[in-house]
Amino acid sequence: MENTKKINIHHLTLIGVMAAVTCILGPLSLPIGIVPISLTNLVIYFSVYVLGQKRGTLSYIVYLLIGLIGLPVFSGFSGGFTKLFGPTGGYLIGFIFMAFISGIFIDKFSNKIYMCFLGMIIGTIVAYILGTAWLAYQANLTFNATLAIGVLPFIAGDLAKMVIAALVGPQIKKRLISAGLY
Known part of the structure; x- marks a missing residue:
């Protein structure tokens, strides 16, 4: 019974750590128009690789809630409900689905990099659709x-982020497992 609690505590801690990493890297952005380039989706991909679908998605939701209460964790060091209801709010919501969909593929096909990559692409397309519809x-x-x-300027960079996540994410998880932290 203690071992289960220990695992749960480790998982909760990792969820918190990944939410914190998102809070640190999410605000760093390059404003190129209404929609800035940010590192948020890269951290989401890492979170899903490290934590799995459910916990990775939960980590992003924790980050989203932190931003919604007003802490400046969104792009450009912004926060609050106005960001959610602003032009980029659809992307913020879309990232929930991106994490969830990417996580399905990453959990199910962790040893097949092309399938993990496909999952990240599909998840990102869903985020693009929701973000584009809301932005329009x-x-x-x-x-x-x-x-x-809202989409075309981001495709190359997002593909690069997916490649980085696909190469580095599994290594981070392996190191956490070997250190007894997962």
Whole structure:
């Protein structure tokens, strides 16, 4: 019984650590327009690799809640409900689905890098769809105009983040396991 509690405490700690890492790296962004380039999705990919689907998604939700109460953890050191209801709020919500979908593939096919990569791509597409739809509504833009500012500039960088996560994420998890922290 104690071992189960210890594992749960370790998992809770890792969820908190990954949420904290997201809080540290999430605000770092490069403003290129309405939608900035940030490291949030890279940390989400790492979280899912390290924690698995459920705990990785939970880690992002903890980060989201921290930002929603007003702490400046979102891109550009912003926070609060206004960010969620602003032009990039759809991406913030979309990242929940990105973590969940990516995690399904990463958990099920952890030894097949191409399947993990496919899961990250599908999850990111879902985040793009939700973010683009909300951005189009908020900014009163056409679908094509929204794609041009909310998706196309991010594809190459997001693919690079997926590659980094696919190469480094499993190594981080292995080291945590070998250190007895997972």
